[in-house]
Amino acid sequence: MRFVVRRLSMFLFTLWAAMTLNFFIPRFMPGNPVQALQARIRVKESPAALASILSSFGYKPNAGLVPQYLTYLKDMLTGQWGASIGLSLGEPVRDIILQAAPWTLGLIGLTTVVAFALGNVAGIVAGWRRGGTLDSWLPSTLVVTANLPYYWVGMLLILLFATTLNWLPPDFNYDPTILPGFSPGFIGSVLQHAVLPAFTLLVTSIGGWILTMRNNMITTVAEDYVRMARAKGLADRKIMFGYAARNAMLPNISGFAMSLGFVLSGSVLVEYVFNYPGLGYQLLNAVDNNDYPLMQVLFMLYTVAVLVALLAADFFMVWLDPRAREKG
Amino acid sequence: MKFASLVKNRKALIGLILFGITVVVSLFPGLFASQSDADVIGAFAPNLGPSTAHLLGTTSYGEDIFSQLVFGARQVLVIALAAGGFATVLSVLIGITAAYLGGVVDEFLSLITNVVLILPTFPLMIILARYAGTSNWVMIFVLVATGWSYGANQMRAQALSLRNRDFLEAARVRGERRAYVILFEMMPTMTSLIVANFLGSALYSVLAASGLQFIGLGNRSSDSWGTMLYWADSQEALQAGNAMWIIAPGLAIAVLSAAFALMNYAFDEIGNPALRPVRRKDVRRAKKGAAALEEKGAGHDAYVEAV
Numbered sequence: 001m002r003f004v005v006r007r008l009s010m011f012l013f014t015l016w017a018a019m020t021l022n023f024f025i026p027r028f029m030p031g032n033p034v035q036a037l038q039a040r041i042r043v044k045e046s047p048a049a050l051a052s053i054l055s056s057f058g059y060k061p062n063a064g065l066v067p068q069y070l071t072y073l074k075d076m077l078t079g080q081w082g083a084s085i086g087l088s089l090g091e092p093v094r095d096i097i098l099q100a101a102p103w104t105l106g107l108i109g110l111t112t113v114v115a116f117a118l119g120n121v122a123g124i125v126a127g128w129r130r131g132g133t134l135d136s137w138l139p140s141t142l143v144v145t146a147n148l149p150y151y152w153v154g155m156l157l158i159l160l161f162a163t164t165l166n167w168l169p170p171d172f173n174y175d176p177t178i179l180p181g182f183s184p185g186f187i188g189s190v191l192q193h194a195v196l197p198a199f200t201l202l203v204t205s206i207g208g209w210i211l212t213m214r215n216n217m218i219t220t221v222a223e224d225y226v227r228m229a230r231a232k233g234l235a236d237r238k239i240m241f242g243y244a245a246r247n248a249m250l251p252n253i254s255g256f257a258m259s260l261g262f263v264l265s266g267s268v269l270v271e272y273v274f275n276y277p278g279l280g281y282q283l284l285n286a287v288d289n290n291d292y293p294l295m296q297v298l299f300m301l302y303t304v305a306v307l308v309a310l311l312a313a314d315f316f317m318v319w320l321d322p323r324a325r326e327k328g
Numbered sequence: 329m330k331f332a333s334l335v336k337n338r339k340a341l342i343g344l345i346l347f348g349i350t351v352v353v354s355l356f357p358g359l360f361a362s363q364s365d366a367d368v369i370g371a372f373a374p375n376l377g378p379s380t381a382h383l384l385g386t387t388s389y390g391e392d393i394f395s396q397l398v399f400g401a402r403q404v405l406v407i408a409l410a411a412g413g414f415a416t417v418l419s420v421l422i423g424i425t426a427a428y429l430g431g432v433v434d435e436f437l438s439l440i441t442n443v444v445l446i447l448p449t450f451p452l453m454i455i456l457a458r459y460a461g462t463s464n465w466v467m468i469f470v471l472v473a474t475g476w477s478y479g480a481n482q483m484r485a486q487a488l489s490l491r492n493r494d495f496l497e498a499a500r501v502r503g504e505r506r507a508y509v510i511l512f513e514m515m516p517t518m519t520s521l522i523v524a525n526f527l528g529s530a531l532y533s534v535l536a537a538s539g540l541q542f543i544g545l546g547n548r549s550s551d552s553w554g555t556m557l558y559w560a561d562s563q564e565a566l567q568a569g570n571a572m573w574i575i576a577p578g579l580a581i582a583v584l585s586a587a588f589a590l591m592n593y594a595f596d597e598i599g600n601p602a603l604r605p606v607r608r609k610d611v612r613r614a615k616k617g618a619a620a621l622e623e624k625g626a627g628h629d630a631y632v633e634a635v
Binding site: 025266288 | 439450451
């Protein structure tokens with residue numbers, strides 16, 4: 001019980017810190033939404049007039065900082081996220097998020113799960129067959145691929161498969177000439193547009209999983225209970241998955257939750273390169289245009305996503321691993 | 329940690345060589361670049377292909393890509409080393425202080441560390457970099473502010489495990505001051521972790537800084553590699569068929585990060601012999617030794633030992 005309370009209070013504190021940072025950083029720095037609007041519309045309009053346009057969407061620069069902050073906290077938590085004061089002026093932030101989220105979840109979420117699964121299996125095999133062909137060249141290669149700049153890999157793929165070979169589309173999430181719906185044409189188009197960004201993420205993220213899993217495996221294979229299983233004459237496959245891999249996986253589960261933050265981060269650049277209209281793309285738009293409401297909500301959602309994943313991993317670990325239960 | 333063992337490890341050697349090349353290029357760019365100033369717009373015809381005059385061709389502004397690449401090395405390296413260094417110092421200070429002092433201080437510092445660790449780093453960096461300006465010092469500040477927490481956790485864990493060792497107890501009994509115990513007794517035993525941590529932070533800084541520069545949040549008038557990619561992207565180099573403008577700076581970033589990553593991984597291998605690659609030569613030697621032992625009739629145990 002003490003464990004649960006501790007974790008939950010940590011959760012709330014982090015959320016509060018994230019929201020507070022995101023409120024104060026933009027407001028204490030040069031530039032404001034009115035200037036951004038002025039730069040965007042290129043019409044000679046007095047700042048006061050522009051400010052009054054923005055204030056009709058809920059932008060109140062003249063209210064005191066403390067009351068602003070308190071209403072901000074309340075609105076964020078109750079889901080009254082207001083309207084965009086940036087690129088899509090006046091559109092409810094909730095709608096923007098609901099439009100963008102499925103694309104990010106579908107692309108980034110699926111790719112991450114696939115990378116995690118494939119990477120772990122490859123790592124198990126590489127660690128088990130110590131000194132085999134797979135194990136001898138794999139680590140050096142992966143150390144390099146795991147640290148390639150995401151966005152540059154994306155650009156290279158565009159260069160090769162879109163610009164040169166013309167096999168796949170270079171940007172956007174689907175062909176705008178096709179009406180969205182459950183038609184084979186539309187689904188095909190969505191998949192076609194997802195191939196390159198998904199492959200970009202896969203190439204750069206799978207290496208880390210293989211390496212950590214391989215290294216965990218190597219440590220686990222040396223344990224006495226694995227030798228015991230061998231002595232019992234169990235089948236290799238059974239020892240590999242049922243004895244060694246099962247224990248070697250444990251650190252990777254919290255690693256998976258932790259990596260969600262990195263994945264979300266990386267996805268911002270991938271969405272930027274491919275003009276893929278997901279959450280990361282919206283975040284860059286919001287930052288570019290001083291769209292405080294959209295920026296705040298996105299940043300809060302990112303934090304919540306990581307926190308929820310971490311909490312889930314924590315409880316999952318406690319359920320899986322008796323040693324963790326003992327400690328809690 | 330011996331220098332010799334670093335050179336013997338193939339990954340470390342490759343990493344060291346790649347890193348060395350970048351250092352030399354960034355110290356003496358004039359030796360390599362064909363121009364003394366790579367930023368003169370319209371110096372040459374735009375979008376030239378690779379030739380002997382322009383090894384990697386020119387940008388759509390008519391600048392020599394190879395010269396820009398050479399001058400960009402210093403920017404990236406300074407950011408990586410400075411941000412990596414400051415972040416490591418901060419991690420060491422916070423991690424060791426938390427572990428050594430314990431109690432409320434530890435609770436507080438650990439809480440801050442964990443919060444920073446969980447905050448979505450890249451979005452936070454984007455917001456910070458967007459509003460704090462575009463100088464390299466801002467970039468370094470942003471990288472340090474968001475990058476120290478992972479190392480601090482590791483330092484704390486390592487320092488905690490050292491805390492009650494006899495040699496520290498002895499120092500305390502001798503009446504040494506706290507700062508002395510931490511700096512001269514505790515830190516030297518943590519050198520390898522500190523170096524590994526520095527390599528990791530430098531690697532992270534190269535990638536994150538280049539990423540920020542790529543989306544236009546760096547100093548846009550400088551020659552850093554990420555900024556080159558930003559201009560290449562915004563000038564649609566892909567569509568214009570100027571592939572080199574994109575391939576070259578990205579490859580440079582990839583090479584420098586590979587250098588840090590290989591050194592870092594090699595450090596892990598040196599510290600944990602189980603991870604080292606199994607060499608054919610070693611296997612053969614072990615078998616030969618085992619055969620010799622068996623001839624001597626040394627028995628099964630020695631055989632197992634040798635293999």
